[in-house]
Amino acid sequence: MERASVNVGRTPLPEHSAPCHEGRSGGCGSCGDCGVGRRFLCHCLRVTETQVLDVLSRFTVRTVKELRQLTGAGDGCTACHRLLARYIERFAQSPSSSSAEPICSVR
Numbered sequence: 001m002e003r004a005s006v007n008v009g010r011t012p013l014p015e016h017s018a019p020c021h022e023g024r025s026g027g028c029g030s031c032g033d034c035g036v037g038r039r040f041l042c043h044c045l046r047v048t049e050t051q052v053l054d055v056l057s058r059f060t061v062r063t064v065k066e067l068r069q070l071t072g073a074g075d076g077c078t079a080c081h082r083l084l085a086r087y088i089e090r091f092a093q094s095p096s097s098s099s100a101e102p103i104c105s106v107r
Contacts, residue, residue: 041083044076052084056091064088 039049055061055070064084068074074081 041087042071042073042076042080044080045072047071047073052087053091056087057093059093061088061092 041047041049041052051071052067052073055067059066059070061067061070064074064081067084067088074084
């Protein structure tokens, strides 16, 4: 089996912060005129790619469960869970280094 055939059927992820293909300010899909970003990631609950990317850019999301709680995506048939996990891997903000440090010191 060729390696290229392994990825057949996988939904390609968008480029992170791709410039608008029409030369407008903001990322591609920010204006909503062209339909980019209006693709449904969760068809059952009609949650769009734009909604998911917005949540991933504003909140620290580590799991599909956390993304479900913030967007509702994935609460239906669960067929989108793999795709949502890929979005988390690619676009989720990593926690800042200061939040990883202990809050109190041990004496």
